[in-house]
Amino acid sequence: MTTSTTREFNLLNLLRNGSGGWISGAELSRQLGISRAAVWKQIEQLRQEGFRIEAQKSKGYRLLAMPEELTEAALTMGQVLPIVGRRVITLGKTDSTNLQAATLGAEGEAEGTVVFADSQSAGKGRRGRTWCSPPGTNLYLSLLLRPAIAPWDAPQLTFLSAVAAARALRNVSRLPITVKWPNDLLVNGRKVAGMLNEMQAESEQVGWVVLGIGINVNMRREQFPEDLRYPATSLALEVGEDVSRLAIARELLAELDRAYAVYLRDGFAPIRSAWLELFPFVDRLVEISGAGETVSGRVTGVDGDGALLLVDDRGKELRILSGDVRPL
Numbered sequence: 001m002t003t004s005t006t007r008e009f010n011l012l013n014l015l016r017n018g019s020g021g022w023i024s025g026a027e028l029s030r031q032l033g034i035s036r037a038a039v040w041k042q043i044e045q046l047r048q049e050g051f052r053i054e055a056q057k058s059k060g061y062r063l064l065a066m067p068e069e070l071t072e073a074a075l076t077m078g079q080v081l082p083i084v085g086r087r088v089i090t091l092g093k094t095d096s097t098n099l100q101a102a103t104l105g106a107e108g109e110a111e112g113t114v115v116f117a118d119s120q121s122a123g124k125g126r127r128g129r130t131w132c133s134p135p136g137t138n139l140y141l142s143l144l145l146r147p148a149i150a151p152w153d154a155p156q157l158t159f160l161s162a163v164a165a166a167r168a169l170r171n172v173s174r175l176p177i178t179v180k181w182p183n184d185l186l187v188n189g190r191k192v193a194g195m196l197n198e199m200q201a202e203s204e205q206v207g208w209v210v211l212g213i214g215i216n217v218n219m220r221r222e223q224f225p226e227d228l229r230y231p232a233t234s235l236a237l238e239v240g241e242d243v244s245r246l247a248i249a250r251e252l253l254a255e256l257d258r259a260y261a262v263y264l265r266d267g268f269a270p271i272r273s274a275w276l277e278l279f280p281f282v283d284r285l286v287e288i289s290g291a292g293e294t295v296s297g298r299v300t301g302v303d304g305d306g307a308l309l310l311v312d313d314r315g316k317e318l319r320i321l322s323g324d325v326r327p328l
């Protein structure tokens, strides 16, 4: 687990905000209330963590590059994150970030904590499926939230994470990201990310919700499992070069925080409309499989609860609560 001191955060924020990139040692020492020797020591510490910091006698210090490694400091530096990312935990290998976040939830952890892992040995998909989670290439994270909502409203949060993740991927990669109901992100018709939300609830009130997000960032073709349910891809495969995991992760924290603030203030409606704008399946014929049954029809939309609406070939309206969608 990696954690950084508040001091380092402050130093990083000052370096990030330095005018023209430069900030003098004297200024850093004044603003941090520590000696110049102590500033130097902290700079050295950051360099060891992978930050590239230039030093020049006449100008001071300048941050050239952040480490590609996912550390709490690198993920949150300079970001204003009122809820999501208040605490960030970065793990090397773990079983499943959803399991880790759920354990924290059961232990009374405050909302906003995000658990990242470099790899997962038991990454979870829906309905007992597995999520292929090799090291050093993708993003696997779980966000713990405690919204004051009823358990039957919790599926709305899947839409929230899909909208936030789609925005983050689009902002960084500029790729045309779309959503596939209920929990996938696609690029050019191939799955690039999946979401798995889990919750604990008592009667009418949600205790905690874990929003699990897996994003294929730099995964290579040969790393995908052979028996994929749906064609899959990674951002790098689509862009044609490696994409920064850190840039995506930082953007994702910011977008999740933004979307959650909107959800708490205005409810599901704005999230649903934002999601619908990313959903290219309206009016298309699809097949939906789930729990041993397969139905097909033309998509007409998504209702206020997040259920998928279809009209079958006899004109009958169908309301689908869960399943796997495949275009026909």
Ligand code: BT5
Pocket (backbone or CB within 6 Å): 095, 096, 097, 098, 099, 120, 122, 123, 124, 125, 126, 127, 129, 130, 131, 132, 133, 139, 140, 141, 142, 183, 184, 191, 192, 193, 194, 195, 196, 212, 213, 214, 215, 216, 225, 227, 228, 229, 230, 232, 233
């Ligand atoms: C999902 O399930 O798409 C939910 C994936 C959620 C993963 C995240 S990672 C962080 C957090 N911690 C966890 O333990 N989980 C969450 P589903 O729609 O059921 O899709 C699973 C199916 O997608 C599998 O059965 C495979 O066919 C396929 N698949 C597995 N790994 C994949 C990958 N990396 N990319 C694309 N498809 C994959």
